[in-house]
Amino acid sequence: MPVEHYENFPVASFLLPARLREPVEAIYAFARSADDIADEGNELARVRLERLDAYRRHLRSAERKRPIDDPALAPMFDRLGRNIRRHKLPVGLFRDLLDAFSQDVKKTRYADFAELADYCRRSANPVGRLMLRLYKADTPANLELSDKICTALQLINFWQDVEVDWRKYRIYIPLADMERFGVTEAVIAAGEVTPQFSALMDFEIQRARTMMLQGAPLARRLPGRIGWELRLVVQGGLAILDKIEGVGYDVFTRRPALGKTDWLRLIWRAATR
Structure with missing residues (x-):
């Protein structure tokens, strides 16, 4: 992870x-x-x-x-x-x-999800594509699933790091989504977990989770060690989303992250799902 x-x-x-x-x-x-x-x-x-x-x-x-x-x-x-x-x-x-x-x-702001997805296409998706090439498994179908996993992982990183990114004066949450849910930059600057911010984060989390689950079948397609490692990656990303929800979307006072006790559960999930 x-x-x-x-x-x-x-x-x-x-x-x-x-x-x-x-x-x-x-x-x-x-x-x-x-x-x-x-x-x-x-x-x-x-x-x-x-x-x-x-x-x-x-x-x-x-x-x-x-x-x-x-x-x-x-x-x-x-x-x-x-x-x-x-x-x-x-x-x-x-x-x-x-x-x-x-x-x-x-660039410190993204107008809409299309802009953010294009950034993820270049910042995250190349990693999965390179790994598939190394494993000689870079078929068009596998590449499509890999892109979903890698973009989802990048999004998850953004949602757990809202406060960290703000300290660099960056906001990766699409501005169109912020406007839709009534969240201003002042809310992020103040670290307020308002009902509007919670609704916005829930929307972004569900989008990332859906994308991750859409890509997850790739881990069962790939043999041996790479499939096992990818299953751990997928389960780890989903677990971070669970943790963000578990702290009531408060990514300002604590950065949701995986601890030692999480790994046994993730290994079990990777082996059984």
């Missing part, structure tokens, strides 16, 4: 076949470090965007087996390029991630 820096990414755990740990680690290192450029520290937006542009340049070099002109980043991009070529990974998916991270630097 979520990791500290780049949530919603299945890290190279013991559940992965040994032959895939290196490519997954290479993808993860790229995604996490690029995400950190967009989100961590106190650099100016201009500097963040310049650094992400450098990542685009290094990605082109890595893809074409050319030298990386930054010694500090050369090992990471050399390894990434090696695995892109070895596993025939679509480079466009890495560019999509960089586009999403750049968007995070520049």
Whole structure:
């Protein structure tokens, strides 16, 4: 389930076949470090965007087996390029991630769900698509289900982090939904769990849950370890939604998260559902 820096990414755990740990680690290192450029520290937006542009340049070099002109980043991009070529990974998916991270630097509001879904298409869905390519399971039907799971995971991360994102002056809740339920930015700034905010969160949670359940059959289609890990991911995401509901939608005073005692229940659910 979520990791500290780049949530919603299945890290190279013991559940992965040994032959895939290196490519997954290479993808993860790229995604996490690029995400950190967009989100961590106190650099100016201009500097963040310049650094992400450098990542685009290094990605082109890595893809074409050319030298990386930054010694500090050369090992990471050399390894990434090696695995892109070895596993025939679509480079466009890495560019999509960089586009999403750049968007995070520049864009802080989303007019409607279509805009937010387009962001998720680039920020989250590439992860699942890359994993399916590594497993040689990237059929059109599987990709469609994977996109639903990954978008749902991204949405779940947004709903549990409303307060965290506000501290960065970001709101991922679509403005059209806020207007529909009568929730203003002042409500979020004050951390008020009003009846209107609760109704809005319930709406967003049900949308994410429906999307997750629509994608969940993918976990039964995939064999062995990847299917088992994906079932854990799905159950973990659903459990976060349950926790948000369990605290009465108060994502301001506590961040709903999974604890140690949750994992036994999730393992049981993953084994039986």
